[in-house]
Amino acid sequence: MNKIDVSVNGQWISEVIPGFTVTSISGRELHPRKIRDEAIKGIDGSRYLGSEFPVRNLEIEFFILAKNNVERGRKYNELASLLNFEEGKVVFSDEIDKYFIGTPTGSNHKTITFKCTDPFKYSSTLKLFESSNEVLKIQNSGFPCGIEFEATNTQENGFISLVSEDGAIELGCREEKNGETYKQAEVVLSQEDFYTAENQVGIDYLHPTYVINGHLGKIEVGTDLPREDGKTSPVDWLFLGGYGTGSGWHGGGKVVSLKADSSGHIGAKNFDVYLYHWFHKANPNNIGEQTVNFLTADNKVILSINIYSDVSGSFSSTIEWWANGIQRQQFKFDARGYDHGHMANAFGSGSNGHNMIRKEGSKVTYYYWGQYYTLIIPEIENMECTKVQVCMKQFASSDYMVRNYIRDFRMTKLDVEGYQDIKNRFPAGSVIRIKEGKPYVNGMYKPEEEVLGSTYFKARSGETKVLISGSDWSTAPKVKAWIRERWL
DSSP: OOOOOEEETTEEHHHHSTTEEEEEEESOSOOOOEEEEEEOTTSSSEEEEEEEOOOEEEEEEEEEOOSSHHHHHHHHHHHHHHTOOSSEEEEEGGGTTEEEEEEEEEEOSSEEEEEESSOOEEESSOEEEEOBTTEEEEEESSSOBOEEEEEEOSSOBSEEEEEETTEEEEEEOTTOOTTEESOEEEEEEEHHHHHHSOOOOEEETTEEEEEEOSEEEEEEEOSSOBOTTSOBSOEEEEEEEEOOOOSSEEEEEEEEEOOOOTTSOOOBSSEEEEEEEEEEOSSTTEEEEEEEEEEOTTOOEEEEEEEEEOOTTOOEEEEEEEETTEEEEEEEEEOSOTTSSTTOOTTSBTTBOEEEEEEETTEEEEEETTEEEEEEOGGGTTOOBOEEEEEEEEETTOEEOSEEEEEEEEEEEEEEOSEEOGGGSBOTTOEEEEETTEEEETTEEOGGGBOTTOOOOOBOSEEEEEEEEEOTTSOOOEEEEEEOOEEO
C-alpha cells in the first residue's frame, strides 16, 4: 500500500518535515446525516422534522522519524508552525483532485485533528459550461452546489433572466422596452471620442501649473486580456504617446465636448461615468499621473479623479477625488501588482481596473476597491458639465510609468427628457456576473439591478437545465457557468 501524505495550504507535510509519515486517517468516510425528528405519543416511530450534515473531524495519526530528541523537537516545532492557520485547504495524496476546508484543533506527538465546520470535500478545479441556443446544461456529479454565472451581452439589453426548475434569477426590468417616452439616460461621451479628438496644448485644469504640450494616442497592449467583444488579446488603450517638455509636471491631454442629447442640448448636470484604468509601476523610480477632469463651459472643475505616483524610490501612490477644485477624499496604495499586499493596487492589472463616478445634483458617488462612497457637495448641484479633459503626465525627465492607460470611458447623461431607449441599460459587450448570490455589472456590485423575488438556485445532483432570455426586442446573452463539485 502506498504511503499517504497530507498537504495543508499547498504544502506537503512530508516535504516540509522529512521523516513525517502518516499511519492512519479517519473521518474521510461517508459522512452520516443527522436527522431531526419528534416522538409523538401513541404513534409508531417519529415525525420527520429535517436533517443536516454535522461537523466533520479529520483525524490523522503519524510518527516523525528523527536521529535524536533534539531533531525530533525541532521537527515538532516546524509542524506546529505549519498548522498555525484557520480554514485552510487540506489535501490527501491519494485524492489530490479534492480538498477539505479545515482548522487544526490540536495535535500531539502522534495525532493531528482538523475540524471541518463545512463537512464537504470540494473539487480542486471548476467545471465550465457554456450556453447553446439560449439553454445552459450543467452536469454535477456531486451534491447540490452553488453556481457562478457570467452573461455577456452581444447586443444591447434591458433584462436578463436565468430560469431553472428550482428558481429564477432576473436582472434589469421586464417592463422596460423600446417605445416609451419618459426620462432616460443617454451616452454622451465614449472612449472612441478621445482616440479621435485633437491633442491639447495648454494646462491641466485641476493643476494649472502643469504643462500640456505632449500628445495622447492609442496603443494595443496585453497578451491575454479580455476584450469588450469577448475575444482576447490585444486590447486598445489611451496612453501618453508624447511626454512633451518642462521642468515640472508635463504631458499630453485632450479636451472633448459632450455630444448633444436627443433634445439637442449639450451638457449634463447629472451624469454617470464608467472608466477602466491601468496604473502600474515596474520599479520604484517610475513617476506618473493620470487625471480626468469634468469641466463647465468656462473650464471650471466640477469633479476630478486624480491617480499619481510622485515619489522616486517608492511604490507608494495615491488616488484622489476632487469636487469644485477641492480635494474631498484620497487613498494610498502600492502601485505594483493588483494583488500586492494590504495596500494593493486596484488598477494594477490589465484584467482589473473598474472605476466609476456619478453626479446627481449635489450628491457624488464614487467607487474604490469594491465599495461605494457618497459625498454631498451643495456647491456643485447646478454646475453643468459640457466637456471632459484627460491628462497623462510625467515629472521633468523622471522615469515614466510602465503602465499609465485608460481602456474604457463611457459617460451617460441622466434624466434626459424624451424618447426612452432602455437598451442602454446593459450595453453590447457589457458583462453581468452572478457570484455567491450577488449581481455584478462590469465588475461592480449592482444590487439595484436584481428583480425583487429572484431565487438563486443551485446546481442539483445530475443535470440542471437553465433557460436564458433577454428583452423581447433583443437577443439573449451568451452565458457561461462554473461549479465546484462537492461530495461527502
